[in-house]
Amino acid sequence: MEKYFGGPVIPTLIKLVLACVLVGIALVIFGIEPFSLWEDFLDAVVRIWGMVFDLADWAWTYFLLGAIIVIPIWLIIRFWAVIVGKRGDGA
Numbered sequence: 001m002e003k004y005f006g007g008p009v010i011p012t013l014i015k016l017v018l019a020c021v022l023v024g025i026a027l028v029i030f031g032i033e034p035f036s037l038w039e040d041f042l043d044a045v046v047r048i049w050g051m052v053f054d055l056a057d058w059a060w061t062y063f064l065l066g067a068i069i070v071i072p073i074w075l076i077i078r079f080w081a082v083i084v085g086k087r088g089d090g091a
Helices: 009-029 034-090
Strands: none
Touching: none
């Protein structure tokens, strides 16, 4: 069991309890409540989720806009290369 706790079990648990109490006191001093901490965390996750979808929408829009120009030009170049390549083989 000491392998998983990083040392003797009882002293490790006591250190964890003391650390939790001290961090709790520090949070109260700064006016941070557990519920508001979770609320802020979840709000941040929702905002990040929204930003990811906004980024995907932005990228898709510009991809389509660029593809309207790039794909036809690429096709013309490829067809031209095939036509010119066939002429060069026969001559």
